[in-house]
Amino acid sequence: MNEKLYFEDVDIGDEIGPVTRTVSDEEVIQFVSIRDEKVTPSRFTSKEFANSEGLDEAIVPGAMNIALMSQVLTNWSETVCLLKIDVVFRGTVPHNKDLVFSGIITDKDETGESTKLECDIVMENSDGVKLVIGTGIIALPNKP
Amino acid sequence: MTTDEGIIYDRSLLGVENHIGTFKLTRETILNFAKSTGETDPRYIGDENGEGEIVAPATICNIFVSGVSRPDIKLEFGEISFFAGQAIECKAEIRPDDVLSASTKLDNVYAKTGRSGKMVFAVWETHFKNQNDTTVALVTESFVRRNKSR
Numbered sequence: 444m445n446e447k448l449y450f451e452d453v454d455i456g457d458e459i460g461p462v463t464r465t466v467s468d469e470e471v472i473q474f475v476s477i478r479d480e481k482v483t484p485s486r487f488t489s490k491e492f493a494n495s496e497g498l499d500e501a502i503v504p505g506a507m508n509i510a511l512m513s514q515v516l517t518n519w520s521e522t523v524c525l526l527k528i529d530v531v532f533r534g535t536v537p538h539n540k541d542l543v544f545s546g547i548i549t550d551k552d553e554t555g556e557s558t559k560l561e562c563d564i565v566m567e568n569s570d571g572v573k574l575v576i577g578t579g580i581i582a583l584p585n586k587p
Numbered sequence: 588m589t590t591d592e593g594i595i596y597d598r599s600l601l602g603v604e605n606h607i608g609t610f611k612l613t614r615e616t617i618l619n620f621a622k623s624t625g626e627t628d629p630r631y632i633g634d635e636n637g638e639g640e641i642v643a644p645a646t647i648c649n650i651f652v653s654g655v656s657r658p659d660i661k662l663e664f665g666e667i668s669f670f671a672g673q674a675i676e677c678k679a680e681i682r683p684d685d686v687l688s689a690s691t692k693l694d695n696v697y698a699k700t701g702r703s704g705k706m707v708f709a710v711w712e713t714h715f716k717n718q719n720d721t722t723v724a725l726v727t728e729s730f731v732r733r734n735k736s737r
Contacts, residue, residue, distance in 0.1 A: 464625060473623035477616060478650045505670045506649035510624045513646050513675075518628055525645050529674035529727075 448520035449586040450551075450558040459519050459546030459562065466503050466511070468538050474507045503536040508575050512564055515544040516579050523581050526559065530577030534568075541569040546579070558582050593698065594707055595663035600693045605658060607689045607713070610651045614683035617643045620650060643685075645677035648715050648724045651689055657711060660693060664707045665732030671708065676725040679717070686718040694727070706733040 468488075476482050484492040486502055493501045503511075513528050536542065543566070550561035559582050566575040621631045621644060633639040681687070691713040698707050708729050715724040 466625075470623050470625065473619065474650075477619050477623065478653060504653065505673065506646075506653045507624060509649060509673055509675065510620075510644060510646040513644065514624065514626060514628075517630075517644070521628070521630070525677055527674065527676045528646070529672070531672040532670060 446520070447522050448583055449522065450560070450583040451586045453548055453551065453560060453583060455548050455551055457548045459548070459564070460515055461543050461545040462515060462518070463541050463543050464511075465539055465541055466507070466536070468501070471501070471503060471507065471538060474504065498535060500537050503538060505532055508532065508536055508566065509577075511542075512544065512566060512575060512577055513579070515546055515564055516562070516581055519546075520583070522583055524583070525579065525581055527580040528564075528577060529579070530564075530575050532575055534572060534574040536566070536574050537568075542574070543567045543569065549578075558585060594696055595661075596696055596709075597659070597661040600658055600660055601696075602692055602694070604690045604692045604714075607655050607657075607691050608651065610687045610689070612643060612647070612681065612683065612685045612687060614641065616650075617641060617647065617683055620644065620647050641683065643681040643683075645681075645724065646675055647681060648675065648687070648689075648713075648726055649673075651687065651715075652691075652713055652726050652728070655689075655691065655713075657691060658693075660696065660709060662696070662707060662709065662732060664705075666735050668730055668732045671729040671731040673729070674727040676727075677723075678725065679721050679723045681717070681723050685723070687715050687723065688717075689713055689715050704734060706731050 486493045487504045490501050509530050546562045546564040548562050552559045562579050564577050631644050633641050694712040695710040711728050713726040717723050
């Protein structure tokens with residue numbers, strides 16, 4: 444994580460990441476069990492169940508994917524304030540495989556009325572296939 | 588039930604708020620959410636001992652949205668459905684011991700034609716307020732129905 448980023452430090456075209464990580468079976472079970480104390484087999488937690496729905500393997504829940512996408516932005520710097528994230532699910536996200544997250548700044552409010560920045564964000568598999576794409580709006584503080 | 592641009596669904600549900608629950612957000616829930624998503628930011632996990640002031644990651648409302656049963660819009664189209672996308676607007680910080688109240692409404696139903704044929708999107712908007720009646724998050728979800736590929 445960058446220590447402290449300020450609005451004046453960032454320009455259109457600046458890159459965020461890439462960050463590579465995996466999501467383990469245990470993390471998915473822990474995520475699902477936050478809401479449902481008793482985790483029953485589902486497409487998210489059981490390969491067999493996922494197979495019965497025509498999926499090759501258990502998948503990461505959409506709600507978890509958007510949390511991971513937002514982390515790319517909030518972990519960019521401790522000063523990032525996430526205002527909005529908007530994602531489109533393009534493909535299923537597998538457990539235990541490398542996922543590559545990255546972003547790029549696409550717009551900067553130069554009016555002086557806010558310190559908002561817009562960015563594109565993407566989650567890809569190790570073959571470069573886009574699994575989740577989206578946009579984010581963040582704010583950074585002005586330099587003291 | 589009505590037809591709107593060729594889409595048949597229960598149009599009386601459009602814009603009607605449905606209360607879907609009240610949720611107490613404990614510090615433990617926030618920490619579990621952060622841990623399960625591999626969070627490392629001290630804003631959300633506290634210090635190395637898990638102590639100190641924390642706030643919830645902005646997407647935490649999702650754990651309350653997932654699995655919510657919504658009214659059946661009686662859409663007469665398509666054989667399969669899937670979760671197409673989601674947007675979360677973060678309006679205010681969410682803190683341990685906040686009590687969140689959520690209501691959802693059908694915001695829009697529309698059709699689009701892509702390479703795989705016609706698809707119908709149903710868009711739901713879910714509004715989260717805290718115990719002070721402050722809106723903390725607005726979650727917009729799109730669900731798609733389409734026919735199976737042949």
